[in-house]
Amino acid sequence: MPGGERVSEAPPPAGAFETGPLLLGVRHHGPGSARAVRAALDAAAPAAVLIEGPPEADPLIPLAADPGLRPPVALLAHAVDEPGRSAFWPMAEFSPEWVAIRWAVERGVPARFIDLPATHSLAWEEDTGDGDPEEEAEHARVDPLAALAEAAGYDDPERWWEDAVEHRGPGRSEPFAPFAALEDAMGALRERYGDGGRPRDRVREAYMRLQIRAARREFGDEVAVVCGAWHVPALRAKATVTADRALLKGLPKLKTDLTWVPWTHRRLARSSGYGAGIDSPGWYAHLFGAPDRPVERWLTKVAGLLREEDRIVSSAHVIEAVRLADTLAVMRGRPLAGLTETTDAVRAVLCEGSDVPLSLVYDRLVVGDVLGEVPESAPAVPLQRDLAREQRRLRLKPEALERELELDLRKDTDAARGRLLHRLRLLGVGWGEPARSRGSTGTFRETWRLRWEPELSVRIAEAGVWGTTVLGAATAKAEADAAGARALADVTALAEQCLLAGLPDALPVVMRVLADRAALDTDVSHLAQALPALVRSLRYGDVRGTDTGALADVAAALAERVFIGLPPACTTLDTDAAQEMRGHVDAVHGAVGLLAETLTGHDGLRPRWRAVLRTLSQRDTVPGLLRGRAVRLLLDDGVLEADDVARLMGLALSPGILPGDAAAWVEGFVGGGGGGLLLVHDERLLGLVDAWLTSVPADAFTDVLPLLRRTFSAYEPGVRRTLGELVRRGPGGGAGAAGHPATSSGFAPEPDAGRADAVLPVLRLLLGLAPEQAQSTDDDLAGVGA
Structure with a gap:
């Protein structure tokens, strides 16, 4: 065993191995258990240490002596032929298993894992059971910690554990007493609940008993076993070798690999879904590492964190928080202030009653973001x-x-x-x-x-x-994905990924598949989905200096096919299909603009696309949503004048048009980004919408209301407020400069000098000007707008 010869120890105290191996039942990731394990191992000085974990990881135990292996870490086991089938055995600095491993490695004592091998546990499907379903339903899965806390009169298992274990360290004179007490408690629970709804535990415990027997044959009775306290009564029970082997007969197998991997405190937390999780790994790490005065040291950490976040926290705050936490512990009958008391003190004193900074304390300190490290010498793919x-x-x-x-x-x-x-x-x-x-x-x-x-x-x-390298693996994966892609958009997205990832060897393969799929695909919606990704790829290629000549040709050909197929594809669409097609039209519009700027020799793309939009805007069989959108895009490009737009809107909102079709046209025209500002700055269009809306019959208004609400609710609050003011004033409601009537509501041919002068006092105040400077400054400011 690496680490040198076994350090000579004093003889173990009488009674340590009188009843056989020393069974140290623990709570996984319990700092109190970890301290007790270290004290018990120091006192007993066993000849070997057996630990709950997969035996295939025995060769990885010596790595615990490497300073590059820093917890939290985990043993990772995965199937060789199916790496996604995996399991973790996490260990933090305050995990009893890690303490036992470190104790053995530092003293040259053999250490071994004795749980069911990963080759069986990974092959054993989750839904495999071996018991009567009715019996399993009656004896639901039991949480031993919760059961003991309830028996002690606690409604919070974590609080009970702190009071019973964390705040009552093992006595030096009786280092084994905590384990004897916990074994008695677990024995009572096992008598009441049997396997506690865990039928697989019977198999695991049978394997552990066999491993303990083998260790006793090799090392004698001076063997220490560190395992979950729940298993101790079963390991102490008398069972024959034949019965144990019978339970293990016929277990499925998988070829597995194991290694150490980094872990995090956040993944140790119960909220992450980890079965043996705890609520406060950061707090437990603090309890394990604090040499003394844990409450004072914890509140000092909290104060440091809050100061980093620019909150004012003084030493007096910390002193007062310590006093409050201690007082709360006395009032609640606790041996020491725990996490509940310190949290209450932090909220009241350091956070001034606010839960906002308290949530930061919980996230950064109570849970924490500590990430372990693994040395290069650890096995890895x-x-x-x-x-x-x-x-x-x-x-x-x-x-x-x-x-x-x-x-x-x-x-x-x-x-x-x-x-x-x-x-x-x-x-x-x-x-x-x-x-x-x-x-x-x-x-x-x-x-x-x-x-x-x-x-x-x-x-x-x-x-x-x-592959064995990131570049090689990504290249092979891209080629395989291209061959297996079903939709044209998937291939174009893959081409974009190849450019972003810098995969020059994969790009030709993807482009061949892309050209073949584009030539065979006749669905215009598929072509419209594919075009934007191709155009983005061209732009990214320019930034990265990648040759995108093949992409350019495919993109130009794809655009021409979209131009030809889009008008027929936009006819006789229902509401949902029209909404989807509107998204395609917007995407193609943006793509064509970028394509025309990027490609040389394709100057005709933009005029061709505008001709398509004109066709959509004037074809009666095209849904109103798409006709209105086409008009809006032509207006934004400067192709249509305001008079032309007003004429088209007047036709779309005329009395002969059904209210639902007219509302869809409005949604297409003024929906989306910038639609509200268009109505704000062109009140002729706003007047047309207003006149149409007031003419909608009462029985039809309920039908068009959802469309209008969807359109106008997307505007910014300021835009909606301005539109409301304009509609409230009505056409011609404002006055222009020098008393001339405005041409439209809220606007005039010339600036309103009276309203402009009203800002001068505020400007003088902001500039800090004296009264005698006011007149000259006003003249200068007035001259600016002349």
Whole structure:
């Protein structure tokens, strides 16, 4: 066993191994259990330590001596042929299992895992059971901690555990007493509930008993066993070797690999769905690591966090919070202030009664974002090793706390970082997610949200079937996805991904598939969906210096096919189909504009598209939603004059048109971005809409109301308020300069000097001008607008 010869220890105290192996029942991830295990091992000095965990991980135990293995970490087991089938055994610094491993490694004592091998547990499907369903329903799955807390008169299992264990450390004179008491309690629970709704535990415990017998033959009775307290009564029970082997007969098998992987405090939390989770891993880590005065040290941490967030927290606040926490503990009859008392004190004193900063304390400290580390010497699939090299080269360290990463693609390092993140996304490894940039919107900039989750290690293992490097695996995955893609839009999206990820070898394969699919696909909606992604690919290619000649030809040909097929495809559509087609029309409109700017020698694309829009705007068989949208797009491009638009709107809203069709036309024309401002600044159009709306018969108004509400509710509050004021005043309700009537409501040919002069006192106040300076300043300001 690495770590040197076994350190000579004093003889174990009398009674430590009188009844056989020393069974140390623990709570997984319990700092009180961890301290008690360390004290018991120091006192008993066993010849071997047996730990609940998969035996295939025994060769990984010596890595615990490597300073590069820093908890929280987890043993990851996955099926070799099906990496997605996996299981984790997490361990934090305050986990009793980790303490036992470290104790054994530091002293050169053999340590072994004795739980059911991963080769069986991974092959054993979740729905496999071995008992009477009615009996299992009667004896539902039991939470031992909750049952003991209820018996002690507590309604909160975590609070009971703190009072019973965390705040009452093991006595030095009786290091085994806590385990004896817990064993008695669990024995009573097992007598009452049997396997507690866990029929698989019978098989696991049979295997553990066999492993304990083997260890006793090798080391004698001086063996310590660290396992969940629930299992201790079953391990102590008398059972024959034949009976135990019978339970293990015929178990399914899978070939598995195991390694250490980083874990996080957040994934230890019960809220993450982890079965043996705890509510407050950050608090437990603090209790385990604090040498003394845990409440004072905790509240000092909280104060430091709040100060980092620019909240005013003084030493007096901390002193008062400590006093309040201690007082609450006395009032509630607790041996020491626990998390409940400290949280109440933080809320009242440091957060001034607000739950907003308190939620930050809970997220950052009570749970925490600590991420463990694993040394390079740990076993890993080749793809994982290549990713680790890329992360070091590009200085992209995995972190548990979510952070934003701004990339300037004109810089080599940032461009390489972007390619790596896109390649991982293509492989299904979602380390980074694209986000909207808060700064520049140019195509040379990318924004990512990065957060490393332990499950990504499984995704990397799964992706290892595509190659041994990130580049090679992403290339192979893109080629396979292209061959298996069913929709044309999927292929164009894949072409875009290839450009973003910098996969020059995969792009020709994808382009061949794209050209074949585009030639055979006759569905205009599919072509319209595919075009925007192609155009974006051309733009991204320009930024990254990629040759996109083949993409340009396909995009231009695809656009021509959309132009030809769109007008027939837009006729006789129902409401839902028209809504979907409107999205396609908007996307194609934007794509054509970018395509015309990007491609040389394709100057006719924009006029051809405008001709298509004119056709849509004038064809009666096209739904009103699409006709109105086509008119709006032509107006935005400057193709239609305001008089032409007013004429078309007057026709669409004439009395002979059904109210529902007219409302759909209005939605298409003024719905979406900028529609409200269009009505604000062109009151002729607003007047037409207003006149039509007031003429809608009462019996039809209820039918058109949902359409109108959907249209106008999307406007900004300020736009809606302005439109309401304009409609309230009515046409001609305003007066122009020098008393001349306005040509339309709220507007006049010349600025209103009286209203403009009203801002001068405010300007003088803002500029801090003295009264004697007011006249000259007013003259200067007036001259600005002359």
